[in-house]
Amino acid sequence: MRQKLLLEFPKTPTGIDGLDEVTGGGFPKGRPTLVCGSAGCGKTLFGMQFLAKGISEYNEPGVFMSFEETKNDLAQNVKSLGIDLEKLIADNKLRIDHVRIERTEIEETGEYDLEGLFIRLNHAIDSIGARRVVLDTIESLFGGIQNSAVLRSELRRLFRWLKEKGVTTVITGERGDKTLTRQGLEEYVSDCVILLDFRIIEQIATRRLRIVKYRGSTHGTNEYPFLIDQDGISVLPITSLKLEHTVSDEIISTGLAELDMLFDKGGFYKGSSMLLTGSAGTAKTILASYFTLSSCKRKDKTLYLSFEESPEQLVRNMQSVGINLSPYLKSKMLHIHSSRPSLQGLEMHLLILHKLIEKLKPKTVIVDPISSLLSVGSIGEVRDMLVRLIDLLKTNNINAYFTSLTHESTLEEKDLTVNAVSSLADIWITLKNKKQDKQRGRCLRIVKSRGMGHESGTQYFSISSNGIKLEKNKKLLTHLES
Amino acid sequence: MAKEHQFELRLYIAGQTPRSVTALKNITKYCNEHLDGKYTIEIIDLLKNPQLAEGDQIFAIPTLVRKVPVPIRKIIGDLSNEEKVLVGLNIRPLARKK
Numbered sequence: 001m002r003q004k005l006l007l008e009f010p011k012t013p014t015g016i017d018g019l020d021e022v023t024g025g026g027f028p029k030g031r032p033t034l035v036c037g038s039a040g041c042g043k044t045l046f047g048m049q050f051l052a053k054g055i056s057e058y059n060e061p062g063v064f065m066s067f068e069e070t071k072n073d074l075a076q077n078v079k080s081l082g083i084d085l086e087k088l089i090a091d092n093k094l095r096i097d098h099v100r101i102e103r104t105e106i107e108e109t110g111e112y113d114l115e116g117l118f119i120r121l122n123h124a125i126d127s128i129g130a131r132r133v134v135l136d137t138i139e140s141l142f143g144g145i146q147n148s149a150v151l152r153s154e155l156r157r158l159f160r161w162l163k164e165k166g167v168t169t170v171i172t173g174e175r176g177d178k179t180l181t182r183q184g185l186e187e188y189v190s191d192c193v194i195l196l197d198f199r200i201i202e203q204i205a206t207r208r209l210r211i212v213k214y215r216g217s218t219h220g221t222n223e224y225p226f227l228i229d230q231d232g233i234s235v236l237p238i239t240s241l242k243l244e245h246t247v248s249d250e251i252i253s254t255g256l257a258e259l260d261m262l263f264d265k266g267g268f269y270k271g272s273s274m275l276l277t278g279s280a281g282t283a284k285t286i287l288a289s290y291f292t293l294s295s296c297k298r299k300d301k302t303l304y305l306s307f308e309e310s311p312e313q314l315v316r317n318m319q320s321v322g323i324n325l326s327p328y329l330k331s332k333m334l335h336i337h338s339s340r341p342s343l344q345g346l347e348m349h350l351l352i353l354h355k356l357i358e359k360l361k362p363k364t365v366i367v368d369p370i371s372s373l374l375s376v377g378s379i380g381e382v383r384d385m386l387v388r389l390i391d392l393l394k395t396n397n398i399n400a401y402f403t404s405l406t407h408e409s410t411l412e413e414k415d416l417t418v419n420a421v422s423s424l425a426d427i428w429i430t431l432k433n434k435k436q437d438k439q440r441g442r443c444l445r446i447v448k449s450r451g452m453g454h455e456s457g458t459q460y461f462s463i464s465s466n467g468i469k470l471e472k473n474k475k476l477l478t479h480l481e482s
Numbered sequence: 483m484a485k486e487h488q489f490e491l492r493l494y495i496a497g498q499t500p501r502s503v504t505a506l507k508n509i510t511k512y513c514n515e516h517l518d519g520k521y522t523i524e525i526i527d528l529l530k531n532p533q534l535a536e537g538d539q540i541f542a543i544p545t546l547v548r549k550v551p552v553p554i555r556k557i558i559g560d561l562s563n564e565e566k567v568l569v570g571l572n573i574r575p576l577a578r579k580k
Contacts, residue, residue, distance in 0.1 A: 100539050107570035110505070110559035115496045115543035116528060116535050123532035145542075 009217050012060075012132070012168040015053020016046070018235035022220045023211060027192055032159050032169040034189040036181045037196030042207065042228055043172040044069065045078065046196065047134035049232045050170050052083045055093045060131035063124045063167075064096045067140035071096045081232045095124040101144030108146050114154040118161060125167060133162065133169040139183045159188050180212065191215045197223070206345045209235055225347030236351045247271065252298070252399065255290030258470040262446060264453035268427055272450070273390050273400035275421050278431030283442060283463055284403040285309075287431075288368050289318045289325065290468070291401050296328040300363035300399075303356055304336045307372035311336035322467040335360055341372040346385045349373065354392065364399040370421065371405040383421075390424050406430075426450040432458075489513070489521035489571070490550035494535070496528045496543045501560045505544040508561040516573050546571075 011025035020026050027033045027050075037043050051062035066074060074096060075085040088094035097120055125133065138155070145151050162169045171189055173181030180186045186193055193212040198205065208223045226235040250270040254260050260267045268274060274291075276284050288304075295302045306314055314336060315325050328334040337356060341349070357365070367389075374382055393400040404421060422428055428447040433440050442461050446454045460471040493509060495502035506525065513521045528535050528543070538547050542558040548571050557570045568575055 097536060099541055101541065102539075105553065105555055107555070107557045107566055108559050109557060109566040109570070110562035111501055112542045112544060112559040113501075114541055116494065116540040116545060117542075119496060119528045119532045119543075120535045120541070123535070141541075 011217075012054075013058060015050055015057060016233050016235060017231075018224070018226070019209075019233075022209075022224055022235060023192075023214065024218055027168055027170070028215070028217070029168055030163065030166040031191040032162055032171055032189045033192040033194065034171050034173055034181070034185055035194045035196065036173040036175050036186070038175040038198065041175075041196040041198040042226075042233060043196060044074070044136050045081070045228065046233060047136050047170045047172055048074070048078050048083060049081075051094060051132055051134055052078070052088065053232075054132045055088055061093045061128045062095075062132035062134065063121065063128070063130045064094065064134045064136065065121060065124070066096060066098045066136050067101075068137055070098050070100075081230060083232075092128050095128055095130065097121070097124050101141065103144050106144070111150075112147075113150065114158070117154075118158065122165075125165065131167060133167045134172070135169065136172045137174060138171055139173055139181065139185065142183050155185070156188050186212075192217075196226075206347060225345070225351065227348055227351045231355075234351065234355065236347055236354060246397065248397065253294045254287075255292070255294035256287070256468060256470075258468075259287075259290075259444075262455035262459065263449060268399070269451060271394065271397040271399060272426035273393060273424065274402065274427040274429070275425035276401070276403045276429050276431065277406050277422075278403075279406055279433065282431035282433055283461075283468065284405070284431060285314070285368055286318070286321055286323070286463065286468060287429075288366050288401055288403050289314075289323045292334065292364070292366055293323055293325065293328075295364040295399065296325075296333045299333065301360060302328070302334045302364040302366070303360055303362040304334060304366045304368070305353065306336060306338045306368050307341050308369065310338045314338075320465065321463060322465055335362070346373060346381055350385050350389060353389065357392070357396065357398070362398060364401065365393055366401040367403070369403040369405045371403075386421055386424060422447075488550065489517055489548065489573075490524075491521060491571075492524045492526060492538070492547040492549055494526050494528060494538070494540045494543060494545045494547065499543075502544050504560040504562065505546065508564075509546060509567070512561075512564060512567055512573070516568065516575050548572075 010029035011023070011027065012029045013020050013026040014023070035043055035046055047064065051064055054060040054062050064074070069077070078085060085094065085096070089096065099117065099120070121133070124130065141151055142148060171185065173183070173185045176182040180193065180195060190213070192214045195210045195212050197208045197210070199208070207226050207228065209226045210223045211219045211221070224235050226233055248270040251265050251267040252270050253267045276287055278284050292302055292304055304314070309317065311329070315329065318325055325334060329336065335356070344352070370386065373385070390400060402421060402425070427449045429444055430447055431442070431444050434443055435441070442463065443458045444461060445458045446456065462469050462471065491509065493506060495505070509523065513523065526534055528540070544558070544560060546557045546561060548555040555570055555572070557567055561567050
């Protein structure tokens, strides 16, 4: 019985991507939630999105009581995120009340209370039947009212009143020196407290969110990275690291018939993750492009993440070895996303990938090269991210193809990325350049292939304008003839 | 000349609470003593007209607003301190001239 009651703890969806997952369904329904953070961490936007999404997705009208910005400023600020405040107001779905307290024109004498504020809020809520309320930033009142004893008791009354009113409220607060908020609002709002953080690590800005407290509910305790972009705020939940994905018996081609033959079943399992390692100039990108091409030919939507080349450059370079990607790029079967690894932090890359996958719903994802990400994070972080990435791809049954740059001088086993990824990948192929009669000989070797036998010897190959050609050794010949 | 001395005051209350009654009693008394009839007091009960709170930026109850002469001044509380109210409204106390 008790268990059942816990399970039924009513929640209100936040309208912020990923946050519902972290909070197990959203904010406590009909109760206040405190969102605190330092200046510029996205508190106001957080509140605005809560209301706007509440209207558009859950048909719950909302009231925004602003103690800082005017209606026009707010409308301007959120316009870039595709929220049209004026329309929402005209449709009677949203009310914005700007509470301006001018210290210089107010004199205090005798006893008073803040009933005026209650009346305004009540009127705004009732006039549109609001289910959601945002108070941004109520602490501003402390700057406008001298009698803080009155203010504190009134705030306590306000939060109690909001609860009785049954509206789900987001209260924002500026972060204090030692406390979560400057005026200790967390004392009054004790149901749910969320902390937003904005920090710079090695010159890369990262925004993080943490649930400090959530009374009566389980919640994730980690710090979750979040992103503010043209779609608003999205939180990246650290995915459930459970190994529960469904597997497929279907075999797909590597894109190169001769390479397929090195595997007992003539290719990879669908939905497996594949790692290709090698030093500079060992044809990693070419092999990845073969895979891309075959995926496109199968009419599987393909997402190519390039950390080194721009889309045009990649297409041009692949043309030189007889791989023509441009028709698929035009037909939108292939999407190439190029970005500099150092542009964002690791989580942001992951978050962008998340969003791209959600938007494009690809069947195949290629990351070329995954080792570039090492430049933005420590090995632990990169590994962490890769686990999450592979997990994400696996749960969506997406074919994953990673290339990784290794250094010729170091032993493969000691290479950081290889170390991080190799145990996660289902298939691992290494590429090498070998000196052979004063010429460069290219060779590849399958290190592992989960759930399938494979050719274990080193295979030599050459590259011409017709593409990659494996040198037929004896074993392969017999294989081909049979 | 007479117009300059005309005061337009508004008292915002929320129902007949003791504080509101005290505030009204106080301001009526000060006005009678110092303004010699050159004033109007409009009483706005926000329980009846909640939509009027936003216009004058009312958050505390009771609030006295001096609409005329400009600039707008506000005094919050039950107006029990006469000196503060007079200073706040910029009324020269007639009583002291005696």
